[in-house]
Amino acid sequence: xxNTPPSLFNTLTRRVEPLQPLAPPRxxxxxxxxxxxxxxxxxxxxxFLFEDLLRRWLERSGYDVFHIMNxxxxxxxxxxxxxxxxxxxxxxxxxxxxxxFEDRDYLRIKPAHVYTPATEYMPQxxxxxxxxxxxxxxxxxxxxxxxxxxxxxxxxxxLSQLDRREIKVGARVASDEYAKGDxxxxxxxxxxxxxxxAVGAAWDAPFGRGRPGWHLECSAMSLSEIAQCCGVQTLxxxxxxxxxxxxxxxxxxxxSEGATGQQFSRHxxxxxxxxxxxTKMSKRHxxxxxxxxxxxxxxxxxxLRLLFFQTHYRQSVDFTDEAxxxxxxxxxxxxxxxxxxxxxxxxETGDGPLGGLSVKLEQDVATALNDDLNAPRAVAVLxxxxxxxxxxLDKPEPPRSVARAxxxxxxxxxxxxxxxLPTRRAVDPATASWIDERIAARAQARKSKxxxxxxxxxxELAAQGIDIEDTPLGTKWKAR
RNA sequence: GGCGCCGUAGCCAAGUGGUAAGGCAGAGGUCUGCAAAACCUCGAUUCGUCGGUUCGAUUCCGACCGGCGCCUCCA
Numbered sequence: 001x002x003n004t005p006p007s008l009f010n011t012l013t014r015r016v017e018p019l020q021p022l023a024p025p026r027x028x029x030x031x032x033x034x035x036x037x038x039x040x041x042x043x044x045x046x047x048f049l050f051e052d053l054l055r056r057w058l059e060r061s062g063y064d065v066f067h068i069m070n071x072x073x074x075x076x077x078x079x080x081x082x083x084x085x086x087x088x089x090x091x092x093x094x095x096x097x098x099x100x101f102e103d104r105d106y107l108r109i110k111p112a113h114v115y116t117p118a119t120e121y122m123p124q125x126x127x128x129x130x131x132x133x134x135x136x137x138x139x140x141x142x143x144x145x146x147x148x149x150x151x152x153x154x155x156x157x158x159l160s161q162l163d164r165r166e167i168k169v170g171a172r173v174a175s176d177e178y179a180k181g182d183x184x185x186x187x188x189x190x191x192x193x194x195x196x197x198a199v200g201a202a203w204d205a206p207f208g209r210g211r212p213g214w215h216l217e218c219s220a221m222s223l224s225e226i227a228q229c230c231g232v233q234t235l236x237x238x239x240x241x242x243x244x245x246x247x248x249x250x251x252x253x254x255x256s257e258g259a260t261g262q263q264f265s266r267h268x269x270x271x272x273x274x275x276x277x278x279t280k281m282s283k284r285h286x287x288x289x290x291x292x293x294x295x296x297x298x299x300x301x302x303x304l305r306l307l308f309f310q311t312h313y314r315q316s317v318d319f320t321d322e323a324x325x326x327x328x329x330x331x332x333x334x335x336x337x338x339x340x341x342x343x344x345x346x347x348e349t350g351d352g353p354l355g356g357l358s359v360k361l362e363q364d365v366a367t368a369l370n371d372d373l374n375a376p377r378a379v380a381v382l383x384x385x386x387x388x389x390x391x392x393l394d395k396p397e398p399p400r401s402v403a404r405a406x407x408x409x410x411x412x413x414x415x416x417x418x419x420x421l422p423t424r425r426a427v428d429p430a431t432a433s434w435i436d437e438r439i440a441a442r443a444q445a446r447k448s449k450x451x452x453x454x455x456x457x458x459x460e461l462a463a464q465g466i467d468i469e470d471t472p473l474g475t476k477w478k479a480r
Numbered sequence: 481g482g483c484g485c486c487g488u489a490g491c492c493a494a495g496u497g498g499u500a501a502g503g504c505a506g507a508g509g510u511c512u513g514c515a516a517a518a519c520c521u522c523g524a525u526u527c528g529u530c531g532g533u534u535c536g537a538u539u540c541c542g543a544c545c546g547g548c549g550c551c552u553c554c555a
Contacts, residue, residue: 044555273554311494315485317493380493394519451514455513468515
């Protein structure tokens with residue numbers, strides 16, 4: 001366990017608070033995943049990336065994280081999309097679920113320990129509805145759907161400060177309003193209609209054939225999973241996008257606590273939006289970009305990771321090509337440094353200033369991330385380390401403490417944490433030996449001062465995506 | 481209308497009641513046959529505007545201007 005526990009802003013209290021898991025070192029983490037009606041866009045992935053960093057940091061801090069992510073594969077949008085595609089629900093969502101996993105891997109997001117598709121948790125959801133009905137906090141409406149009675153749940157609205165709100169007149173014109181006791185009551189179970197039946201989105205239940213309300217799945221699946229893994233009814237952290245605070249998370253709390261009588265989640269964290277020219281990226285606005293779009297453009301996922309980590313997760317950020325290019329340059333700098341450090345290690349001769357810089361890097365990164373996951377500061381610290389270390393490596397005397405520096409750098413920038421090192425294009429052995437032959441030829445040309453021929457060879461290599469660099473230790477090459 | 485967020489150099493973006501991190505871009509320099517990489521130097525007398533509190537505010541309070549989000553099964 002770390003001496004200083006990580007602190008995070010808690011939406012429940014609107015304050016940055018130390019993380020206080022129910023049973024450390026275990027941390028149960030539930031993150032709201034994608035609705036698999038279509039490809040997720042990079043705005044969605046900004047949230048998943050912030051959660052990825054949170055998870056990695058908790059693990060680095062010594063916690064034993066159990067990470068659950070749901071996949072919403074039955075809701076209004078998936079049903080509508082399936083209907084339009086003329087497919088059954090599952091036939092429509094399955095490819096998008098697969099695509100989500102591909103995108104996740106491309107973006108180097110660590111897989112959750114459990115992915116819970118809503119359609120695979122029908123028994124748990126039906127049981128939860130039954131319990132809510134038994135406890136009298138839910139009721140069957142005149143239309144045959146089951147609603148949660150918020151009047152029976154006095155703390156309703158705490159998360160979103162709803163008690164301090166007024167609903168805009170006319171903002172909530174639900175067609176099923178007549179069926180509900182209170183206009184603000186929300187459906188936990190929706191009576192099946194013809195469209196639901198047509199795509200196979202209807203299940204039998206004691207309280208009538210239908211399908212789960214959107215919020216129900218998160219309550220049922222998270223409670224089911226943490227009961228199974230850890231024997232508890234309270235999550236340590238529940239995370240999602242800021243738009244989910246109301247009504248989604250508010251309703252999850254009502255349903256879960258209404259059923260268990262226990263606090264649903266101790267800590268709530270929400271990530272801000274990714275904007276495009278000031279407006280949130282969304283399917284509705286049509287200003288979105290998917291992860292596969294970036295991959296097709298040959299964008300290194302490291303660049304997107306760095307771009308996102310350079311802004312605090314509770315701050316909205318504008319996505320622009322310029323920003324992505326800037327991040328790509330930054331990632332390149334980290335890659336250059338990494339290669340230089342690895343090369344220098346071969347000539348290491350003992351301890352030196354890089355040791356102290358390494359300790360400082362680790363400490364400063366920890367301080368930054370413990371403070372409400374301040375990734376931008378961690379990134380700044382990383383670049384400060386790069387500059388200071390380069391300065392050391394520029395000195396004429398042989399490098400010292402390089403192994404230590406390499407370890408610290410990789411721990412922060414590499415797979416363990418930020419994961420922002422560039423991926424170099426792989427080169428097959430035949431090409432590699434051709435490159436070596438060309439470089440040797442160029443060296444000959446340079447030796448005989450035939451710079452014209454030397455530059456021609458450099459251009460020839462560049463045309464093949466191979467950049468070369470003359471260093472005191474010889475000519476190096478790298479594939480673009 | 482209600483609730484909430486934001487406005488810091490050309491662009492992106494941290495931050496603190498005591499005088500402004502980092503990245504990208506730009507200029508000059510060192511090194512180099514050239515290039516690349518790296519390093520050094522330079523840039524906000526200033527943090528939307530106007531007031532207030534304070535010995536002192538970018539940081540706290542108020543007003544205003546500008547942008548955005550949620551209140552519509554949106555990450």
